Amino acid sequence: SKFSEKVSNQLLAxxxxxxxxxxxxxxxxxxxxxxxxxxxxxxxGLELFSYNNAVINNTVNVTDNVTINLNRHTITAxxxxxxxxxxxxxxxxxxxxxxYASVDDFINNATPTGFGITYGFNxxxxxxxxxxxxxxxxxAQDEWExxxxxKLTYGLRLEMPFYLDNDMLTNTEIFRIGNENNFxxxxxxxxxxxxSYLTVNPxxxxxxxxxxxxxxQLRGGTGIFSGLNPFVWFVNQTGAAGFVQSQEMGIVNPDxxxxxxxxNLIASRPDLFVQDPDMxxxxxxxxxxxVDKNFKFPQVWRSNIAVDVRLPWNxxxxxxxxxxxxxxxxxxxxxxxxxxxxxxxxxxKRSVWNPxxxxxxxxDVATAxxxxxxxxxxxxxxxxxxxxxxxxxxxxxxxxxxxxxxxIASNGGSSANSAWTxxxxxxxxxxxxxxxxxxxxxxxxxxxxxYRIDYARNFATTVSLFYQGSHNGRISYIYGGDVNGDxxxxxxxxxxxxxxxxxxxDLVKTVEGDGGVTSSVVLASAEDQEKAFFEYIxxxxxxxxxxxxxxxxxxxxxxxxxxxxxxxxxxxxxxxxTNNRYxxxxxxxxxxxxxxxNSNWGNRWTSRIFNDQNVSLLxxxxxxxxxxxxxxxxxxxxxSSVAEGQGVTAFHDAADWTRVLNAANCxxxxxxxxxxx
Numbered sequence: 001s002k003f004s005e006k007v008s009n010q011l012l013a014x015x016x017x018x019x020x021x022x023x024x025x026x027x028x029x030x031x032x033x034x035x036x037x038x039x040x041x042x043x044x045g046l047e048l049f050s051y052n053n054a055v056i057n058n059t060v061n062v063t064d065n066v067t068i069n070l071n072r073h074t075i076t077a078x079x080x081x082x083x084x085x086x087x088x089x090x091x092x093x094x095x096x097x098x099x100y101a102s103v104d105d106f107i108n109n110a111t112p113t114g115f116g117i118t119y120g121f122n123x124x125x126x127x128x129x130x131x132x133x134x135x136x137x138x139x140a141q142d143e144w145e146x147x148x149x150x151k152l153t154y155g156l157r158l159e160m161p162f163y164l165d166n167d168m169l170t171n172t173e174i175f176r177i178g179n180e181n182n183f184x185x186x187x188x189x190x191x192x193x194x195x196s197y198l199t200v201n202p203x204x205x206x207x208x209x210x211x212x213x214x215x216x217q218l219r220g221g222t223g224i225f226s227g228l229n230p231f232v233w234f235v236n237q238t239g240a241a242g243f244v245q246s247q248e249m250g251i252v253n254p255d256x257x258x259x260x261x262x263x264n265l266i267a268s269r270p271d272l273f274v275q276d277p278d279m280x281x282x283x284x285x286x287x288x289x290x291v292d293k294n295f296k297f298p299q300v301w302r303s304n305i306a307v308d309v310r311l312p313w314n315x316x317x318x319x320x321x322x323x324x325x326x327x328x329x330x331x332x333x334x335x336x337x338x339x340x341x342x343x344x345x346x347x348x349k350r351s352v353w354n355p356x357x358x359x360x361x362x363x364d365v366a367t368a369x370x371x372x373x374x375x376x377x378x379x380x381x382x383x384x385x386x387x388x389x390x391x392x393x394x395x396x397x398x399x400x401x402x403x404x405x406x407x408i409a410s411n412g413g414s415s416a417n418s419a420w421t422x423x424x425x426x427x428x429x430x431x432x433x434x435x436x437x438x439x440x441x442x443x444x445x446x447x448x449x450x451y452r453i454d455y456a457r458n459f460a461t462t463v464s465l466f467y468q469g470s471h472n473g474r475i476s477y478i479y480g481g482d483v484n485g486d487x488x489x490x491x492x493x494x495x496x497x498x499x500x501x502x503x504x505x506d507l508v509k510t511v512e513g514d515g516g517v518t519s520s521v522v523l524a525s526a527e528d529q530e531k532a533f534f535e536y537i538x539x540x541x542x543x544x545x546x547x548x549x550x551x552x553x554x555x556x557x558x559x560x561x562x563x564x565x566x567x568x569x570x571x572x573x574x575x576x577x578t579n580n581r582y583x584x585x586x587x588x589x590x591x592x593x594x595x596x597x598n599s600n601w602g603n604r605w606t607s608r609i610f611n612d613q614n615v616s617l618l619x620x621x622x623x624x625x626x627x628x629x630x631x632x633x634x635x636x637x638x639x640s641s642v643a644e645g646q647g648v649t650a651f652h653d654a655a656d657w658t659r660v661l662n663a664a665n666c667x668x669x670x671x672x673x674x675x676x677x
Contacts, residue, residue, distance in 0.1 A: 005069075006068060006069045006070065007066070007067070007068050007069075008066070008067050009064065009065070009066050009067075010064070010065045010067070011062075011063070011064045012061075012062070012063045012064075012065075013060075013061070013062050013063075014059075014060070014061045015058075015059065015060045015061075016057075016058070016059045017058045017059075018055075018056065018057045018058070018059075019054065019055075019056050020054065020055045020056075020057075021053070021054040021055075022050045022053040022054065023050075024046050024047055024050035024051055024053075026045075026046045026047070027046075028046060028051070028095050029045045029046050029095060029260055030045050030046070030095050030096040030097060030098055030258070030259075030260060030262060031043070031044075031045035031046055031047065031048050031093065031095065031096070031097045031098075032044055032045045032097075032098045032099075032100070032106065033097075033098070033099045033100070034099075034100045034102065034103055034105075034106055035099070035100065035101055035102065035113075036102060036103070039640075041103070042103075045095070046095045048092060048093055048097060049090070049091075049092060049094075051091060051094035051095050052089050052091050052094050052125055052126065052128075053089060053090055053091065053094075054087070054088075054089045054128065055086075055087070055088050055089070055232070056085070056086070056087040056128075057084070057085075057086055057087075058084070058085040058086075059082060059083070059084050059085075060082070060083045061080065061081070061082045061083075062080070062081050062082075063078060063079070063080040063081075064078055064079055064080075065077070065078035066078060072144060072145045072146070073142055073143070073144050073145075074142070074143040075140070075141070075142050075143075076140070076141045076143075076155075077138075077139070077140040077141075078138070078139055078140075079136070079137065079138045079139075080136070080137040080138075080139075081134065081135075081136050081137075082134065082135045082137075083132075083133075083134045084131075084132075084133045084134070084135075084228075084231075085130070085131075085132055085133075086130070086131045086133065086231040086232075086234075086235065087128045087129070087130050088128060088129050088231070088232050088235045088239075088414070089126065089127070089128030089129070090128075090129075090239070090414060090415060091118045091119075091126055091245065092116070092118050092248050092415075093116040093117050093118055093248070094117075094118060094119070094126075095262050096115070096116070096117045096259075096262040096265065097114075097115065097116040097117065098112045098114070098115055098258055099112055099113050099114035099115070100112050100113060101113050106258070109257050109258060110257070111253070111254065111255065111256070111257055112253075112254060112257075112258065113252070113253055114250070114251070114252055114253075114254075115249075115250070115251040115254045115256075116248065116249060116250045116251070117246075117248075117249055117262060117266075117273075118245060118246055118247070118248045118249070119245065119246050119262065119263075119266055119273070120245050120246075121245070121246070121274070121275060121276055121277055122275060122276065123263055123266075123267060126244065126245030126246075127244060127245075128244070128245075129235035129236070129238045129239040129244050130165070130235070130238070130244075131163075131165060131193075131231055131234055131235055131238075132163075132164040132165050133161065133162070133163060133164065133229070133231070134161070134162040134164060135159060135160070135161050135162070135228075136159070136160050136162070137157060137158065137159045137160075138157075138158050139155060139156065139157040139158065140155055140156055141153065141154070141155030141156075142154055142155065148209075148212060149208060149209045149210065149212050150206065150207075150208050150209070151206065151207045151208075152204070152205075152206050153204065153205045153206070153221075154202075154203065154204040154205075155202070155203055155204075156200070156201070156202050156203070157201040157203070157226075158198060158199065158200055158201070159198070159199040159201070159226055159297070160196060160197075160198050160199070161196050161197075161229070161297065162196060163193035163194075163196070165193065168190065168191045168192070168238060168241075168243070169190065169191055169241070169243040169277070169279050170189050170190055170191040170279060171190045171241040171242055171243070171279050171280075171282065172279055172280045173280060173281065173282035173364075174188050174190055174240075174241060174282065174288050174290075175187065175188055175189055175190075177282075177288075177362060177364050177365060177368070178290070178335070178368070180362075181335075181336070181361050181362050183290075183335035183336075183368055183370070184292075184333075184335055184370060184372075185290055185291075185292040185293060185294075185335070185370045185372060186292065186293030186294060187293065188288075188290050188368075190237055190238065190240075190241035190243075190290070192293070193234070193291060194291055194292060194293050194294065194295040195293060195294060197296055197297070199226045199296075199297050199299065200224070201223065201224045201225060201226055201299075202223060202224060203221065203222070203223025203224065203225075204221055204222060204223060205219070205220065205221025205222075205223075206218075206219065206220060206221065207219045214310070215309070215310040216307070216308075216309055216310070217307065217308040218305075218306070218307050219305075219306050219307075219308070220303070220304050220305035220306060221303065221304060222301070222302070222303035222304075223301075223302060223303075224299060224300070224301050224302075224327065225299070225300055225302055226297045226298065226299045227297065227298040227299070227300075228297075228298075229295075229297060229298070230298070230330055230371075232414045233289075233291075233330075233332070233371050233411075233414070233416060233419065234291055234371070236289035236369070236371070236415060236416040237289050237290055237291050237371075239289070240286065240287060240288045240289045240416070241279075241288075242274075242277060242278065242279070242281060242282065242283075243277040243279060246273070246274060246283070247282065247283040247286045247287075248283070248286070248287070249273075249283050250285060251272075256269065282364070282365065285365070285366045286365050286366060287365070287366050287367045287368075287369065287415075287416065287417040288365050288367070288368050288369070289368075289369045289370075289371070289416035289417075290335075290368070290369070290370050290371070291370075291371045292370055292371060292372040292373070295371060295372060295373060296328040296373055297328060298328055298329060298330055299326075299327040299328040300324045300325060300326055300327060300329075301324065301325045301327055302322070302323070302324040302325075303322070303323050303324075304320060304321065304322040304323070305320070305321050306318065306319065306320035306321070307319050307320075313388065314388060314389050314390075315386060315387065315388045316386070316387050316388075317384070317385070317386050318383075318384070318385045318386075318387075319382075319383070319384050319385075320382070320383050321380075321381070321382050322379070322380070322381045322382075323378070323379070323380050323381075324378060324379040324380075325377075325378045326374065326375050326376065326377040326378065326407075327375060328373045328375065329373060329374040329375060329376070329377045329407065329408060330371070330373065330374070330409075330411065331372060331373070331374040331408045331409040331411070332369050332370065332371050332372070332409060332411060332416060332419050332420045332423070333369070333370050333372060333420070333430045334367050334368060334369055334370075334420050334429065334430060335361070335368040335369075335370050336360050336361045336362060336365055336366070336367055336368040337359060337360070337361070337367075337428065337429065337430050337486075338353075338357075338358065338359050338360060338361050339428075340352055340353055340427070340428065340484075340486070341353055341354045341357050341626055342626045343626065344484060344624040344625070344626065344629070344630070345624065345625065345626055345627050345628055345629050346501070346624065346629030346630075347494065347496060347497070347500075347501035347502075347548075347629075348494040348501075348624065348629070348630070350426050350427050350483075350484055350491070350494070350550075350624075351427040351428050351484060351486075352484045352485055352623075352624055352625060352626055353484060353485035353486050353487075354485060354625045354626055355485065355623075355625065357485070359485070359486040359487050359488075366417075367416075367417050367420065369416035369417060369419070369420050371416070374408040374409070374432065376406075376407075376408050376432060376434050377406060377407035377408055377434070377437075378404075378405070378406055379403070379404075379405045379437075379440075380403070380404040380405070381401060381402065381403045381404070381405075382401070382402045383399060383400070383401045383402075384399065384400050385397065385398070385399035385400075386398055386399070393451050393452040393453055393454075394449070394450070394451050395448075395449075395450045396447075396448065396449045396450070397446075397447060397448050398445070398446070398447040399445070399446050399447070400443070400444070400445050401443075401444045401445075401446075402442060402443060403440045403441065403442055403444070404440075404442065405436065405437040405439075405440035406434050406435060406436055406437060407434070407435065407437050408432055408433070408434060408435075409423045410422055410423055410424070410435075410437075410438050410553070410554070411423075412438070412612075421488060421490060422490070423490065424476050424478055424490050424491070424492050424553045424614070425490065425491070425492060425553070426491070426492045426494075426550045428486075429486070429488060429490060433553070435552050435553025435554060435555070436474055436552060436553060436554040436555055437474075437554065438473070438474055438554050438613055440474070441470045441471040441472075441473065441474065441557065442471070442557070443470060443471070444468070444469070444470040445467070445468070445469045445470070446466075446467065446468045446469075447466070447467040447468075448464060448465065448466045448467070449464070449465050450462060450463070450464040450465075451463050451464075458572060458573055458574050459570075459571065459572060459573075460569075460570075460571040460573070461568070461569070461570055461571075462567075462568070462569040462571075463566070463567075463568050463569075464566070464567040464568075464569075465564065465565075465566055466564065466565040466566075466567070467562070467563070467564050467565075468563055469560065469561065469562045469563070470560070470561065471557040471558050471559070471560055471561070472558040472559060472560075472561045472604050472605070473557075473558045473613060474554035474555075474556065474557060474558065474613060475554065475555075475556030475557060475558055475610070475613060475614070475615050476492065476551070476553050476554050476555070476556070476613060476614050476615070477492065477493040477495075477543065477551045477555075477556060477614075477615050477616075477617065478490065478491055478492055478493060478614050478615070478616055479491050479493055479616060479618055479619075479620050479632075480609075480616035480618060480619040480620065480635045481619055481620030481623075482620065482623060483620050483623055483624055483630050484623065484624060485623045485624070485625070492550055492551050492552070492553060493550070493551050493617070493618070494549075494550050494551075495537060495543050495546045495547050495548065495549060495550075495551060496547070496548070497547045497548035498547075499530050499534070501548070502530070502533075502632065503526075503629060503630075503631045503632070504526035504527075504529045504530050504533070504631070504632055504633060504634075505526055505621045505622075505631045505632070505633060506522050506523075506524070506525055506526050506633075507522070507523040507524040507525075507529060507633040507634060507636070507639060507647040508520045508521060508522050508523060508639075509521055509523060509639045509640055509642065521644045522644065522645070522647075523636070523639060523642045523643075523644065523645065523646060523647030523650070524633075524634065524645070524646075524647025524648050524651075528647070528648050529633060529634045529647065529648065529651075532634060532648045532651060532652070533617065533618070533634060536617065536655065540556075542555060542556045542557070543556075554613065556615070558604075558605065559604075559605045559657060561602070561603070561604055562594070562601070562602065563592050563594065563602050564592070564593050564594045564602070565589065565590065565591050565592065565593060566588075566589070566590045566593045567587065567588070567589050567590075568587070568588045569585060569586070569587050570585070570586040570587075571583055571584070571585050572584045572585075572586075580677060581677075582675075582676070582677045583675070583676045583677070584673070584674075584675055585672075585673070585674045585675075585676070586671075586672070586673055587670075587671070587672035587673070587674070588669070588670070588671055588672075589669065589670040589672070590667065590668075590669050591667060591668045591669070591670070592666065592667045592668065593667060594667075595665075595666055595667040596667040602665075602667070603659045603660065603665055604659070604660045604664075604665050605657040605658065605659060605660060606657065606658060606659075606660050607654065607655055607656060607657050607658065608637050608653070608654040608655075609635050609637060609654045609655050610657075615655075616635050617634070617635055617655065618632040618633070618634065618635055619632065619633050619634070619635045620632060621633050633647075634647065634648070634651040635651065635654065635655075636650040636651050636654055637650075637654045
C-alpha cells in the first residue's frame with residue numbers, strides 16, 4: 001500500500017509445510033543380528049533407525065514493513081510474527097531388535113542374547129516429539145545517503161521467543177536424579193522449556209564509491225545476528241522423558257523368545273514393558289536429555305569488509321574478508337560424567353579414569369545430556385575473485401576462498417547421546433576444547449568459462465565449463481578403543497615424538513589346532529609395528545608436524561579433489577509475429593566429466609581405517625592409568641584374518657587410501673527441456 005509519496009506499507013504472509021519421512025521399503029519385521037565365533041556374522045530385518053522416522057516442520061509467518069522516504073534517509077520499520085510446529089519422530093529399534101549367538105540358536109528358536117526396543121504406548125505407534133514455538137520481532141533501519149559517494153545503513157532488531165507447549169509432563173525420576181546429583185542447567189524438569197530472553201541485534205553497514213564512478217568501491221559492516229533454536233535437539237528432552245514414547249530399552253539375555261510382532265510381545269509382558277506413560281518410571285540405563293533453563297538463542301557477532309575494483313580489459317576484482325564470533329553457540333555436555341582420577345602416566349598427560357573408577361556420577365542413568373551454550377567458536381574467511389567479460393560471447397571467473405572455522409563441539413547426530421559421544425577430545429569429553437569444524441576446508445578454488453553464440457536468427461548455443469577444487473573434508477586421528485578409561489572410544493591421538501614415548505606389544509591372534517588345542521600366532525612384533533608406525537607418521541605432513549603433541553579435532557585433511565562439470569544449452573526462440581518471445585531450451589549437464597574421460601580423475605578416497613571422518617592408526621591393547629602408560633598395536637581392522645607374520649602388511653593395506661566405489665563418485669548426465677514464454 002502507498003499512503004503518500006513518501007510513505008508506503010508492505011504486508012506479507014507466508015506458510016511453509018515441510019515433511020521429510022524416511023521410507024524403509026520393507027515389511028514390518030524385527031532387526032536380527034546373528035553372531036558366529038563371537039563376531040557379527042549376518043544381519044536381516046527392517047533397518048534399525050528407519051521405522052516411523054520423520055521430521056515435520058510447519059511455519060507460518062506474518063510480516064509488516066513501513067517505508068518512509070525522507071530525502072537522504074530511507075527509514076524502514078516493521079514487525080514480524082512467526083509460528084513453528086516441529087515434529088521429530090526418531091525411534092531406535094522401533095520394530096524390535098534381537099541378537100543371537102549363532103545361526104542354530106535362531107533356527108531352533110533359542111532365547112536371544114540381547115534385545116532392544118523403543119515403542120509407543122497402548123499398542124499405538126509413537127507420535128514423535130513435538131514443539132510449538134513462536135517468535136516475535138520488531139526492527140527499524142535507516143539507509144542514509146550521506147553524499148553521492150557514501151551510503152550508511154544502521155538498524156536494530158529485537159526478537160523474543162515464546163514456547164507454547166502446555167501439555168508436557170514432569171518425569172519425577174529425572175527430576176529427582178538431576179536434583180540429587182546437582183546436575184547443571186537449572187531444574188531437570190521435563191515439563192518446562194528455557195526462559196524466554198529478549199535478543200538485541202544492532203547492525204551497521206556502509207558502501208563507499210571512492211572515485212564516484214563505481215570503479216573502486218569499499219563496503220562492509222558489523223553487527224549481531226541471531227539464529228533459530230536447534231529444535232531437533234530440543235525435543236530430545238521430551239523424547240527421553242517417557243510421556244511421548246518409551247525410553248529405549250536394552251535387555252541382556254532376556255527370558256523370552258523371538259516374536260515377529262513387536263506389539264504383541266509388548267502387550268504380553270506388562271511386567272517388562274510399561275503400557276501407559278508412567279511419569280515416575282525410568283528404564284534402566286536410560287539416556288536422558290534436558291535443555292538448559294538459561295539457554296539462549298544462537299547468536300554471533302559478524303563483520304565483513306570488501307573491495308570491488310574495476311580493472312583494465314573489462315575485468316573486476318573483488319576481495320572480501322569475513323569474521324564471525326560466537327556470542328551464544330551451541331554445545332552438549334553430559335551432566336552424568338564424573339571428574340577424572342588424574343593424569344595419565346607417561347608422555348601422554350591426558351585425563352584418566354583408573355580401573356574400578358566409574359566415569360558416571362550416578363548409576364541411575366547412562367548419560368544425562370544437557371543442551372547449553374558456548375562462546376569460543378569463530379569463523380574467519382577470505383575470498384578473492386576475478387571476473388572478466390570477454391568479447392564475442394566469452395565470460396570467465398576464478399575465485400579462491402580461505403577458511404578458518406573452529407567450534408567447541410561438532411554436535412554430530414540428532415539424538416542427544418550421539419551428538420555428545422561424537423565430540424572427540426583429548427581430556428574430558430565435557431571440556432571446552434576448541435577444534436576445527438568438520439564442515440570447513442581451508443582452501444577452495446572455483447572457476448568457470450562460458451561461451452555463447454547466437455546464429456541463424458532463431459538459435460543460440462552456450463557451452464560452459466565449471467571447476468571446483470578442495471580437500472574432500474577433514475580427518476580426526478583417534479585411537480581404536482578407549483585409551484583413558486572413561487568408557488568412550490573418542491580419544492584424540494597423542495603423536496609420540498620418538499619410540500620412547502609409545503609402547504607396542506606383539507600383535508597376536510589365537511588359532512585352534514588339532515584336538516581343540518589353542519595357541520598364539522605372532523602377526524607382527526612390537527619392534528616391526530613401531531617401525532611401520534613411525535614410517536607412516538613421517539610420511540604424513542600433519543602428523544609429522546605434531547610429533548610430541550596432541551592432534552586437533554578434525555585437524556587433518558582428506559585428499560584434494562578436482563571436479564569439472566560441463567553444461568550445454570541449446571536455445572530455439574521466435575516471437576511468432578507477436579511482441580512476446582517464445583524459447584525452447586534443451587540442456588545437457590555432465591557432472592564430474594573428468595571421470596567420464598578417465599576413471600582415475602574426479603575421485604574421492606577412503607581407507608579401511610577411515611570411518612565417519614575418523615582415522616584409527618592404533619588399537620588400544622591396554623588402557624593408560626595414573627601409574628601405567630597405555631600399550632598399543634597397529635590397527636589391522638580384523639587380526640583374525642591376517643596370516644602369521646603379515647601384520648605390518650595388513651596395516652598398510654588397511655591404511656592405504658583407495659577410491660570410493662559408489663555412484664556419487666562417478667560421472668553422471670542430466671538431460672533437460674524448458675519452455676519459456
